[in-house]
Amino acid sequence: MTDHATPPQPSPQPPSELPPPPPAPPAAPALAPLGTSEVIGTAPQAPAAPAAPAAPETPEEREARLARRTRRRRAALRWSTATLVFALAGTGAALAVTAPERTDIPGLATASDGRYTFPPLALPPLPAGKSAPDPKGKGLHQADLRHLLLPTPKEAGGPLTAPTFPAPSAPPSAGPSASASASASAPASPAASATASPAPSATGPAPADWVPCDAVLAEQQNPAALRALLVQDACRAATVREWTASDGTRTQIRLLRFGSSAESWDVFSSLRSDSLPKALPGVRVAAREGWDAVPGIDLSTKETSVNGAKGTPTARLAYLSASDVLAVITMTNPDGVPAAAFRQVVTLQSDLLA
Template sequence: MTDHATPHEPAALAEAPAGTPAEAATETLAEAPAGTPAEIPAVPGAETPAETPAETPEEHEARLARRSARRRAAARWATATLVFALTGTGAALAVTAPERTDLPGLATPGDGRYTFPPLTLPPLPSGSGAPDRTGGKNALHAADLRYLLLPAPKEAGGSLTPALYPVPTTSATGTPSASATPSPTASAPASASASASASAGASPSTAPAGQAPADWVTCDAILADQRDPAELRALLLRDACRAATVREWTASDGTRTQIRLLRFGASFESWNVFSSLRSDARPNALPGAKSTSHSAWDTVEGVHLDAQESTAKGAKGTPTGRVAYLCASDLVAVVTMTNPDGVPDAAFRQVVTLQSDLLA
């Protein structure tokens, strides 16, 4: 234990002699009017903070000038950022909005393919279904034969509007036949057989929007395309071709395309004609014809294909004539494309593949 008093004891203040700083501070606090801040006396030895010198007019103007410059710099950067953002957005829209092939430097060189409208299948008569791809009892196409032909592309003046087909009113057995049996005298080209549409029951009012219906022609109109038609004529008589139609166009690149469709009463009859055409046919468009490989093509299930080309080459280095024979159930299609400068590979493959899609 110690006898020393602690600093917090009241006796310390009481014992302080008069005139000491503690007494002076107490007296000053006591004399301060109520409600006014008490003036704290300066403590001896404490440093008094230096007063801030008054700002001169020149310094004030300089400070305002610096502040104004900072604001202008911030506004310029904000404007530049906004301009860059708008420019980037506009460039992105300009690149993504148009087709890639329409952009300079990104356009793919044309390979000869055409622009077709979206393909649609015609409606089937009531109670009819799609043909059986296995070649069974129901392996017959019930749709209107004219609407199973590929439409003309944009490059040949065709419309890009999807076709709207009329509702069929007859069954497959009631489909008009251009020629029940081939006529030996009807060997005129298809373009000269327009009168057959009247006897076939074709009506201009049934044309789908965006394209004209194909022409009904006699079955033996295909004989005009052959250098030796006698054997094919006998085959058409034996297997009884039921109906035929054709569509032709000439594209802007000079390539002429003709597609013929022949309908038979059974799958084995169409197969007989298909087999004879691919092995024995001698089309006028293909002098010195030879078979060509199509193993890399996207073949369509249920459609048999055989492709041939002429040995003569055009200025483009491609064959001047190409022919494809297709067989799908009861239908046989013959696609013929000719061009003195050469038929583009891509165009031929495209037309054959799309025609196969319609038949499948």
């Protein structure tokens, strides 16, 4: 047998040096006790040295400090006074602008659209125990018919004071056999007429008074049919007011009283459909877009087909039916009747009759 040599065993090596262990984490700083502001790990700070006492104020410094304080107080007082003055001036200017009428302030006056300036409207007193028509037009007008006419505007010389009315008196009346003109021409008595007539104005037109019912016939091209209606429906009384404004527009308002709303409506229907005034050629029915309806009033308007220099019709008419009272409003102007003035007159007269 052949002996095999055992391979030599490696000699033991000296143990290699182990890697150094990782450094240990730094220890957490210990918490400082409550109430201390010192930071752990830092050297304690020495307490601050007490401030040196301030030097005493000299008289000059004291006077300078008081002078600065006085100047600040005076400046504050001046600014407060200026602010108050500006506030008062602004308030006064606002009152000066808003207190008077806009038309009385130069530069703020609105251009006139043709409307008139009327005094405050007032209704006349009713006789004892009598009542006015209700908003639906039922009932009769018991007040003096002449005092239900629209007053004269300022532009025609009328006063701007509210009208004053005498004690109510009975309207003129007549029996069934009397004619229309006779029933309207005579008041109840001369004494009643004298007390009921308003005092004439020194500058305005003559006051309204009773007129015959058939006075309206002179304005019609065909008065025969209207005359028959006035007699058939027994017109009881009539009155008229006329004025010419500074713009050249002539206004006439007639009021006719009947014994019932049915009689008044009969004449109203005839006028609005068949009326042909003499001096107003080409009269046609006019539209009333945007007009405010007055309760208890039926309204029909007409105008001429001829326009004046202002581009508006030279004549406008309105017929109002208010229970037992019929109103005929005629406004003419060769240059054209302003639509605003016509609408204003019709609306205000409607308000007095409603």
